[in-house]
Amino acid sequence: MKKPLIAGNWKMFKTADEAVSLAQGIKAGTYKNQDALVVVCPPFTALHAVCKVLQGSNVSVGAQNMHPETEGAFTGEISPAMIKDLGCRYVILGHSERRQFFHESDTFVNEKVKTALKYSLIPIVCVGETLAQREAQSHLTVVKNQFDVSLADLGKEDILKCVIAYEPVWAIGTGKTATPEQAEQMHAYIRRLLTEKFGAEVSAKIYILYGGSVKPDNIAILIEKPNVDGALVGGASLKTESFCAIVDGATEKCSAGAK
């Protein structure tokens, strides 16, 4: 049985001081919990301070994005070497907000995934359809395409170091969660794609997170689905109480042998 992985995506919220307080609260709220993998992804400006607070704790730190090059003339960008240097273990790649507002393509996401792995960063690769795509019944095709291109050229050893997050765009920040059945249908589909490409043994080990309005009161019904291995949490990760309640909710359900 996998420990649940709960990652908080703080997006463009929290100054460095505010981020330190939140990190301290999460550290204190999760220190007894050895049964979950906990990750927080603060904005770049707070990474240094949050990495310092969480050093040696149960909570890992991730960045929310990075450029695929190690260094260069890319004004305003941050490289994998830079986030690694600060102490990050994870990096979110291809979040729908990056795709939507910054026009990131699957090919660009794939370049980032490959460099992240070179720097021993664990990419959390996001996929997910828009409402229009779901209404047109093309959600499976859309996610398959994102999967195929974003994860192109990876071998078994590479994919084992990746996390996949299914985030239906229509459920992000809207309060509208996918039903556990909708989430499970897509997670099972992604698992099948992984099995076809990398074999059943590898596929079973890969974490597939659900993201989109995850809250303390819906984590239990989502995590009990066989192919939901954790959550990528936005809004509810910005408060110690709600984020820790999600971590505890997922852990209790998994430890109770629900999976």
Ligand code: PGA
């Ligand atoms: P949300 O965001 O939990 O606020 O819906 C999830 C995400 O964007 O990762």
